[in-house]
Amino acid sequence: MIPPAFDYASPTTVNEALALLGQNPDAKILAGGHSLLPMMKFRLASPALLVDINKVDGLAYIKEEGGWLKIGAMTRESEVDRSALVKQKYPLLADTARVIADPIVRNWATVGGNLAHADPANDHPATMLAYGARLVAAGPGGTREIAIGDFFVGPFTTPLEHNEILTEIRIPAHKAGDGGAYLKIERKVGDYATAAVAVQINVDSKGRCMSAGIGLTNVGLTPIRTAKAAGLLVGSSLDDATVKAAANAAAEAAEPSADNRGSEDYKRSLVRTLTTRALKTAVERAKAG
Amino acid sequence: MAEINGLGHSMKRKEDPRFLQGKGNYIDDIKLPGMLWLGIVRSPYAHARIKNIDTSKAAKIPGVAGFVTGKDLEKYNLHWMPTLMGDTQMVLPVDTVKYQAQEVVAVIATDRYAVADGVAAVEVEYEPLPVVVDPYKALEPGATKVRDDKQSNHIWHWGAGDEAATAQAFEAAATVVKEHIYIPRIHVASIETCGCLANWDPINKHLDMYMTTQAPHAIRTVLALVAGHVGLSEENIRVISPDIGGGFGGKVPVYPGYVIAVAASVLLGKPVKWIEDRSENLQADSFARDYHIDAELAADKDGRITAMRMKTLADHGYSDSQAAPSKFPAGLFSIATGSYDFQKAFVEVDAAYTNKPPGGVAYRCSFRVTEAVHAMERLVDIMAHERGEDPAAFRMKNFIRPEQFPYHSALGWEYDSGNYHAALQKAMDMIGYADLLKEQTEKRARGEFMGIGISSFTEIVGAGPSSQFDIIGIKMFDSAEIRIHPTGKAIARFGTKSQGQGHETTYAQIIAEELGIPAEHIKVEEGDTDTAPYGLGTYASRSTPTAGAAASMAARKIREKARKIAAHLLEAAEEDLVWDTNKFYVKGSPDKAKTIQEIAFAAYTNHPQGMEAGLEAVNYYDPPNLTFPFGSYICVVDIDRGTGQVKVRRFVAVDDCGTRINPMIVEGQIHGGLNMGFAPAMMEEMQYDEHGNITGGTFMDYLLPTAVESPRWELGETTTPSPHHPIGAKGVGESATVGAPPAFANAVVDALWHLGVRHVDIPITAPKVYDLLKKHGAALEE
Amino acid sequence: MSTHHIKLTINGQAAEADVPARTLLVHFIRDTLSLTGTHIGCDTTSCGACTVLINGRPTKSCTLLAVQADGAEITTVEGLAQGGQLHAIQEGFHQCHGLQCGFCTPGMMLSSVALLKENPSPSEDEIRWGLSGNLCRCTGYVNIVKAVQYAAEKMQA
Structure with missing residues (x-):
């Protein structure tokens, strides 16, 4: 399959890229390209210009700074998967990067692309919702921060303007008592989730839940954050009854539709099971470190 | 030395x-000077009248050299072609399309990029027509007729065995079990798709046809028969089948694309290459299975099988174009009595047209043997469980004994050789059967569900003796x-x-x-x-x-x-x-x-x-008989009650294919065959919605297992040579694909039998298992 | 459509050409450079038959534009053997019968090479995980795992 014809530009700075986007209303950003190019091959997308940001310097990094884990938007999933820092302190993120697409695709797929595409089936959105991440976008007038909760406004729709580029993802830096997990049910490696659940919690020294975030993958038109489920956890000792109540609340928050991956009921049941299991793992991890 | x-x-x-x-030399690696590319515009509808085809925009695209439509082919009487089963199928439609992804117009251009643009630019106006996708509905009175040139959607009826004697045996039986078993439509999906390069030399009236074919000589003869009237003469046709990137039966049929490429090369006087993309390959090429089976088994008071009966509805799509021997419309389905010694059996198959692609046997299987084996091995397991007998012991009791060979089966085959007891015993020893039973009991007490599934299959391969086997009249030597x-x-x-x-x-x-x-x-x-x-x-x-x-x-x-x-x-x-x-x-x-x-x-x-x-x-x-490879497989699964996921913990496969020529290659064939048994058992299915739309026509939704999902196969062997083959070899490429699926299904049902679960259709996906758990109050609501 | 002049290194050899923007890397490799060992098996970045190494990392070359490879070092299956000597992974696939039809084999071997570079003695689980972006329809993967283990041992010896 062959994409329709287009022009191509490969800027080396964010400003150049922004200028190209500004000049071309039918331009699209080419990041990892592993969602965009297949869509173009099926002729479901036909941008007039591809602005390839793979050669823009300074958009790929993972570092702790000023109370945040900062991830450059062009950081490849394989780099996240390899990162000792992520492995050690951000297990929810590590779990997530490991199950996105397949190992070869992860060499190109980027964290920023996974979010900016705003596909409810993508994995990072739920994780970033659970973390309460903030996104940094560069535009002609400078940069702005967008809270993750404001980012997924519709299917494949974000508040990013045509002439804005997502440049950085900020996750609150790890602190004592943090723990998280991402559990995904997929039909095979490389598949989108039938359902997946991201959980991030913080527990105090007595095992009391101080904060919680829960995000759901591919069970709605957008990635879903379940404030209600998370709210049930906060202040509790994460006892079985509370976990069960939270899992039920997460299942209620899901709005899945039936497809080849399963019925609405099945997907809702999965959300319940996965929330319970992810919480168990998150608690273990929180207590361990 | x-x-x-x-x-x-x-x-x-x-x-x-x-x-x-x-340095392999596959079809797409071959280039000829001046070569053109052929691409195909396909129907978005499962049934529609073509109102208009407008190629004017496409014609303006640089590099586009021409088009071929059904009307162009009609001038040469090449718009329809005969199938191997005495039916006909369209090369290109003149007025109506009969399935989604059917060929509508061919575009020829100078390179693969221009041809893709040309295909995208052709505008076709359709008038959608009523669609029939369910073969049962297709046979109801007043159903939408798929084929205007036929009386009804019923293609043929075939049967084997003694119906009356079988009915008598059922009446006399102590135990009868019944099940409706659906073997879904699947696709071989070799990693290389199909393609060809047709090179017509107008001076010498000679055709070089490079193509992905498993049967080059038969293709040459078919081409000569189909297109003899337009100047293709068999001495001037050279079919070259280069290295093939996996076939599994999918590269036996003659697809319209091949014929159109020949026509285009003849019309334009240049070499024309056609390479399918994956979507075309999955959506339009020959499928396999799609058998709806009502199966019954009878046993006497001692648990000896006395009779078997199967009534089947076969969905053939819009044409009976399966690549099977002429006299066997339902292939070798009459192997369904399997490895068991009983003499009353009756099987019948009705075939129906639906608005789906044609095909029928192309998935690593010797003509419908997989369907037969699956139904029988499920029945045997249900019977054993129903009677409270151990499925292994039940099989041992009912197997044909070694001294009974050559064995005359109830449905007329002469099994050449076998030792079924030895193969099953070996599999049980390898897997530690007794310990597994103990573990299962302990786990069940703890609320953990594990299952042990056995399949003891008998294959029938090596077609075949000239007295019975031919393809378009050519004997199968x-x-x-x-x-x-x-x-x-x-x-x-x-x-x-x-x-x-x-x-x-x-x-x-x-x-x-x-x-x-x-x-x-x-x-x-x-x-x-x-x-x-x-x-x-x-x-x-x-x-x-x-x-x-x-x-x-x-x-x-x-x-x-x-x-x-x-x-x-x-x-x-x-x-x-x-x-x-x-x-x-x-x-x-x-x-x-x-x-x-x-x-x-x-x-x-x-x-x-x-x-x-x-x-x-x-x-x-000319083989004096077919050969009858066999084996016993045992599968162990663990079921996740919270998600319905089935984890295949172990799979032991003991195969007996007679003399092994190269044991390394034989084992490789078994490994691969097992994976192609696992895939349809647990993952693969070609699905359609009620409008005849394919809901899984790419590798995103047609699920081939990766190394991660694939079980870690453990192999064993016994050797019982074929007495009539010069070196005693029987054939092995398909045994595992045929034999493995019921082992998975039997294992899953075994895990859930105590809940009241008797059957689950393949593919056994997590949602299906979860639904069963839920229905029987055993799903964990964690 | 824009056209771009690209220069790259493939299997140690310099190559340059003008390519239209939409030319997929796999077609550039197969059609322009006539290196037909890299295959095409799907449209959806699923099968991995087109896998090549770009600056050492496995890449599905059907999902990259040729122009994106400007300046890159590419290794295809044709670049594995050196001086008439098979690479350890090629030897492993041969000795362990890790291939049948051969169509997925180039991609499978290139993924294996990258896997072994990062993890010189992988467990069976790690091998299966590492190769899960490459589909094989023939072998059932058992002998592919053995082939990678063979190469791992040979490369460490």
Whole structure:
């Protein structure tokens, strides 16, 4: 399959890229390209210009700074998967990067692309919702921060303007008592989730839940954050009854539709099971470190 | 001196070096000067009238050279073509399309980018028509008729066995079990798609047809028969089947794309290449299975099987275009009595048209054997469980006993050889069956569900004897031609065509065994109809039973001539010569000997007066019977009650395919076959919605297992040679694909039987299992 | 459509050409450079038959534009053997019968090479995980795992 014809530009700075986007209303950003190019091959997308940001310097990094884990938007999933820092302190993120697409695709797929595409089936959105991440976008007038909760406004729709580029993802830096997990049910490696659940919690020294975030993958038109489920956890000792109540609340928050991956009921049941299991793992991890 | 590497040697494959170094020669690797590309516009509807085809925009695209429509082909009476089953199918439609992804218009352009643009720019106006996708509904009175040229959607009825006697046996039975079993539509999805390069030479009226075909000679004859009236004459057609990137039956049929490419090459006078993309391959190429089976089994009070009955509805899509032997519309479905000793059986199949792509047998299976085995092995398991008997013991009790071979089955086959008890016992020993039963009981008490599933299958392969088997009238023999060169090296050519099975190695080893020429000195060629002897091709596990036998028989002819030459050289009487490995020696004087190499040299330099020079032979082998490979598989699964996921913990496969020529290759075939049994059992299904739209027409939704999902196969073997095959070999390529699915299904049902679950249709996906758990109150609501 | 002049290194050889923007890397490799060992098996970045190494990392070359490879070092299956000597992974696939039809084999071997570079003695689980972006329809993967283990041992010896 062959994409329709287009022009191509490969800027080396964010400003150049922004200028190209500004000049071309039918331009699209080419990041990892592993969602965009297949869509173009099926002729479901036909941008007039591809602005390839793979050669823009300074958009790929993972570092702790000023109370945040900062991830450059062009950081490849394989780099996240390899990162000792992520492995050690951000297990929810590590779990997530490991199950996105397949190992070869992860060499190109980027964290920023996974979010900016705003596909409810993508994995990072739920994780970033659970973390309460903030996104940094560069535009002609400078940069702005967008809270993750404001980012997924519709299917494949974000508040990013045509002439804005997502440049950085900020996750609150790890602190004592943090723990998280991402559990995904997929039909095979490389598949989108039938359902997946991201959980991030913080527990105090007595095992009391101080904060919680829960995000759901591919069970709605957008990635879903379940404030209600998370709210049930906060202040509790994460006892079985509370976990069960939270899992039920997460299942209620899901709005899945039936497809080849399963019925609405099945997907809702999965959300319940996965929330319970992810919480168990998150608690273990929180207590361990 | 090189090793001979005859039978039983795990010689490394001779074909490997080119594949390992990127020097394989697959269809898309072939380029010819001036070559054009062909692309196909396909129907978005499952049933529609074509109101208008507008190519004007496409014609303006740089590089687009022309179009072929059904109306163009109609002028030459090439818009329809005959199928192997006596039906017809469209090459390109003149007025209506009958399934989604059907070919509508062909676009020809100078390169693959221009042709893609051309395909995208053709505008077709359709008037959607009512669609029938369910074969049961297709047979209801008043159903939408799929084919305007037929009386109804009912294609044929076929049956085998004694209906009345079977009914009597059912009435007399102590236990009867019944189940409705659906074997879903699947697709082989070899990693290489199909394609061709047609090169018509208008001066010499000669066609070179490079194509992904498992049966090059049959294709040549079909082309001559279909297009003889427009000037294609069989002596001027050369079909070349290059390296093939997996076939599994999907590269047997004649797809419209091939025919259109030939037509385009003839019309334009240039080479035309057509390479399917993956979506086209999945959505339009030949499918397999799609059998809806009502199956029943009867047993007496002692738990001995007394009778079996199956009524089946087969969904053939819009045309019966399955590539099966002419006299077997339901293939070899009558193997359904399986490995068990009973004499009352009746099976019948009705075939229906629906608005789906045509096909029927293309998935690593010898003509409907998979469907038969699945139904029978499910029934046997249900019966054992129903009677409270251990499924292994129940099978042991009912197996055909070793001394009963050759065994005449209730549905008319003569099983050549078998030892079913030994194979199952070996599988049980390997897996530790008794311990597993104990573990299962303990786990069940703790609320953990594990299942143990057995499948003891009997295959039927090696089609076939000329008395019964033909394709378009051509008997299903196969062939070998061997020429020994003066220096004792050889070339051998065959009518079959490897798609990864390792023929270049295996055939060489058979000849090495017979003649003592090292296998590495024997060059094996297939796939060029100008040079290879006529054969029916490689599918249905027939290469070793037919062409492999032909290799032996041709080699033995050569050995007989070699004996005469040796007698001449040794100045001895022929009857005084003894053959040993690679030489003849004079009885009682082993040092008076001539090696095959010395004899070969003499055949060209010093042959006896009155004898023809040279040392070569050809054999067209007509097998006296089919061969009946068998095996017993045991699968262990653990079920996640919170998600419905099934984890295959272990899978032991004991196969008996008779003599193993190259054990390494045989095991590779079994590994691959097992994976293609696992895939449809647990993952793959080609699904359609009520409008006939394919809901899984790419690798995103048609799920081929990766290394992660695939079980870690454990193999065992027993060896019961075929008594009628020259070297006792039976064929093995498909056994595992045929035998494995019921082992998975039986394991899952075994895990859930105590809940009241009797059956689950494949593919056994997590949602299906979760629904069963939920229905029976056993889903964990964590 | 814009056209771009690209220069790259493929299997140690310099190559340059003008390519239209939409030319997929796999077609550039197969059609322009005539290195047909890299295959095409799907449209959806699922099968991995087109896998090549770009600056050492496995890449599905059907999902990259040729122009994106400007300046890159590419290794295809044709670049594995050196001086007539098979690479350890090629030897492993041959010795362990890790290939049948050969169509997925180039991609499978290149993924294996990268896997072994990062993890010189992988467990079976790690091998299966590492190769899960490459589909094989023939082998059932058992002998592919063995082939990688063979190469791992050979490369460490």
